[in-house]
Amino acid sequence: SAIRDFEMTQQFCRLLRDASHETGPLTEEQLSDLQNPSHEPIDLDSHEHRALRHCIRAFLSHRNGSDKSYTEFVQSSRATYPEDADLYLSLDQLKRRIAKISGVYAVTTEMCVNSCLAYTWGPFASLQECIYCKRPRYDAKGKPFKTFDTMPCG
Structure with missing residues (x-):
């Protein structure tokens, strides 16, 4: 209804007015x-890195594939070269290392499977189904049907 939409709009306006990085989804x-990015370039050619x-190159070579194809590469490499198993970073480890070095973190947000809305903070945060198309937010295992990533600015 128009009244419900107006009330939601008011709630979002209040949330935007009071928004800050401190109340956002990022950890301290x-x-x-x-807010304090490194100003020194990382030397990927160094022995330390x-x-x-290696994993960045492998990931980029799998960029047209799935996350699963990179994961299978890592598993195969670890099995083939067990003495160097620590060289093969999991996809999660790789993403965390790159985020730490760059200071850029992805924030994953759940959304309606039909892209009607995002289940962000405010009136949509606790919804279990879309208010527009009535599709459920989660599958039978509790996994969101659809998500998207954003990269917050400093």
Whole structure:
């Protein structure tokens, strides 16, 4: 209804007015990294960063594939070269290392499977189904049907 939409709009306006990084989805460490980025370039050619360099190259070579294809590469490499297993970063480890170095963190938000709305903070945060198309937010296992990533600015 128009009244419900107006009330939701007012709630979102209040939330936007009061928004700050401190009340956002980032941890204190992530917020600090975002606000205080390193000004020194990382030397990926150094011995210290060889695992990271190797995994970035492997990830980029799988960029047209799925996350699963990179994960299978890592598993195969660890099995083939167990003495170097620590060189093969999982996808999660790789993403965390890159985020830490760059100070850029992805914030994943759940959304309606039909893209009607995002289940962000405010009146949509606790919804279990879309108010527009009535599709459920989660599958039978409790996994969101759809998500999207944003990169917050400092």
